[in-house]
């Protein structure tokens with residue numbers, strides 16, 4: 003592809019071989035609910051890929067964001083449900099002990115090994131795009147924090163061992179075995195079959211001091227990340243740590259799914275015969291392939307651009323990463339849709355892989371911030387840059 007170092011290419015090659023053995027044979031069974039997704043991930047975790055970015059001393063592979071992005075692309079090309087499940091655990095939750103170097107043995111090592119499952123919880127029934135509407139709140143009682151609230155649409159939420167819970171006035175590491183944690187339901191979804199999407203409640207869950215990521219005090223009504231509040235160590239770093247990288251890895255997930263759809267359609271177009279010719283000989287089909295390939299190339303560049311922005315200064319990477327996520331979610335969906343058009347009737351049945359790609363990729367314009375919220379973030383930075391000169 004020309005954009006990656008020989009080491010990164012080798013890393014990708016080895017990963018693809020590992021996926022062929024550990025995950026590819028089970029994608030249909032995951033889709034049909036015949037195998038538990040975490041049984042597959044646990045086997046794959048033995049290769050170390052869940053800890054790609056964490057120091058070797060913590061049990062990780064000690065690589066950078068680029069390798070993490072390669073993992074997200076390659077795993078998503080096989081199964082987006084697998085990638086989202088492992089990323090929510092190893093990054094959404096694991097980034098906290100991984101980067102702060104806190105409670106590594108207790109909270110990171112078992113996550114990297116796939117022995118425990120983590121999740122990260124922002125979204126609530128009344129707080130989706132607008133997280134300032136969060137109602138989850140903690141009350142300090144002696145040396146404990148009593149957490150009350152509700153979270154929904156949480157990847158792994160219904161089966162997680164450990165949860166990173168964001169509240170109006172802080173963030174807390176919670177164990178699902180503790181009193182007061184309740185799973186309300188697990189959602190059925192149009193795609194991402196096998197992934198556990200949970201709705202949970204926290205009823206007077208008592209969190210020890212050690213598990214407080216940050217706490218802004220009881221008088222705060224919301225977690226602000228603008229202005230003066232930016233200087234608050236915990237809050238700022240946590241949000242910034244999540245946002246740029248999260249958008250970058252979701253861009254890579256879009257790239258992976260769209261690439262799989264493109265490759266399937268390219269092959270099919272050389273096999274299917276109509277009007278005594280392979281359909282690839284019709285310009286109406288081959289020009290679609292040309293457009294899809296061009297979009298994929300642009301998606302790859304947008305992803306790499308987001309990685310570079312995060313690596314250069316993650317606190318300032320929000321706009322570029324939002325552009326990548328918006329572009330890749332939109333164009334990736336188009337590519338999957340066109341792939342299905344090329345498969346036509348066969349594409350609409352569950353006998354081809356492309357209907358899964360189309361259903362799965364639809365989520366990526368919603369999760370991690372909707373396409374509209376990405377546009378909101380981009381224009382906000384544009385006008386701020388204009389104002390700042």
Ligand SMILES: Cc1cc2nc3c(=O)[nH]c(=O)nc-3n(C[C@H](O)[C@H](O)[C@H](O)COP(=O)(O)OP(=O)(O)OC[C@H]3O[C@@H](n4cnc5c(N)ncnc54)[C@H](O)[C@@H]3O)c2cc1C
Pocket residue numbers: 090121122123124125129130131132154155156157194199365368369370371372373374375378
């Ligand atoms: C499969 C899946 C996995 C998820 N994983 C997680 C997870 O692990 N952890 C987690 O915390 N959350 C997770 N989410 C939640 C996800 O991030 C939210 O669904 C998303 O942020 C949107 O929130 P909402 O669904 O409440 O939509 P709403 O915020 O209610 O938005 C409704 C519509 O209004 C639009 N809108 C809202 N505000 C504006 C605005 N200012 N300008 C223009 N349009 C606007 C939105 O774009 C959308 O089209 C997941 C969701 C799904 C479906």
